[in-house]
Amino acid sequence: MIAPRRFLPSISSLLALEAVDRLGSASAAAEDLNLTQSAISRQLKQLEQQMEVDLIARDQMRMQLTPGGANYAKEARVILSRLAQASIKLRANPDGGSLNLSILASFGLHWLAPRLKDFVAQHPGITVNLQTHNLPFSFEAGTAQAAIHYGTRDWPGVQYLPLMPKHVLPVCAPDFLSAPLSEPADLLGYPLLHLETHPDCWEQWFALHEVSAERLQGMLFDQSSAMTQAAVHGLGIALLPTFLAESEITAGRLQLAISGAPVSLGEYFLVWPPDHADDYPLIQFRNWLVAQIATEEF
Structure with a gap:
């Protein structure tokens, strides 16, 4: 439900307020908006009258917004x-x-992108715009309507669609080891590569194999793609999701560091804020993802 009209200022007055806050003067705001300085002043005066709140600190030599006015400008x-x-x-x-x-990035490039053509074919009227992130962010501060999340249900204020577990494999360059290792503990004798956003992945992997390993050190990367390239060039052993590891193994750039089945260290989710739940493009994308996941074997 939209608020009463008396609380909805004009676009032009909000633009004037935002420009003054961003540029620091009415003259600069006027030049930015291609208006006169008096027009900027009128817009601010009308906004103050409508809100019944002082937005300008008029005891200043230089135009400056009040604390309330500055906060309002940031929201605007x-x-x-x-x-x-x-x-x-x-x-x-x-x-x-x-x-x-x-x-x-890694999930989008190696799992989603190859399948996205099917969504586009089924929904030619919907455009999917992609942007990347490493950590949870504020939906309110950005333009994203939904996001892919990995880990647990620790992103506050969102709704979740579980997608798939994240299965990982320890991999290295083909010439990094003379032969695959036989025991999980043997990996502790080699440099291990770590992902900045999930620095405890190796500890989790060793714990699942009943090996004591704490505070492991090694090269740290902010993207799975960079860590993959480091492994390809022989800098260490990396834990990679199966959809990434298997493609690199097939291409001959990586090999298993130790034989064994992949293990799960978390889960992928589609997340979205509740106020976007009924967006038509998001509904269609969620339905398509559910159908895609139903055909996968994990």
């Missing part, structure tokens, strides 16, 4: 940015809308 900036993005999406795809999806 987020709203104006989201409105502009919505307008861009509408013009780009007036028939079916679009979905801004934030993805984990």
Whole structure:
């Protein structure tokens, strides 16, 4: 439900407030918005009258927003940015809308991207825009309507669709070992590569194999792709998700460091804020993902 009209200021007054907050003066705001300085002042005055709150600290030599006005301007900036993005999406795809999806780079590149063509074929009116992230972020501060999340249900304020467990394999360059190792504990004698966002993966892997391993050290990477390349070039042993490890093994760039079945260290989810739950593009994407997952074997 939309708030009463008296609480909904005009776009032009919000633009004036945002520009003054960002640029620090009415003259700079006027130049930025291609208006006169008096027009900026009128917009701010009208906004103050509508809100019944002082937004400008008039005892200052230089135009400065009050603390309340500055906070209001920051909120307005987020709203104006989201409105502009919505307008861009509408013009780009007036028939079916679009979905801004934030993805984990390795999952998006190696699992989602090869299958996304099927979604596009089934829903030609919906555009999927991809952006990458490493850690949970605030949906309110960005443009993403949904995201791929790995780990546990520890992202607050979102709804979850479980996708699949993350199965991992220890891999290394073909010439890194003279022969695959026979015991999990043997890996402790070699350099292990770590992912910055999940630095305890090796500890979890060893614990599942009943091997005591704490505070393991080694090279640290912010992306699975960078860690994969490090393993390919013989810098150590990496724990990679099966969809990434198996493709590298098939290509001959990596091999198993130790024989054995992959183990699960977490789960992939699709997450979204509740206020986007009924977005048509997101509903169609969720339904498509459910159908895709139903055909997979984990």
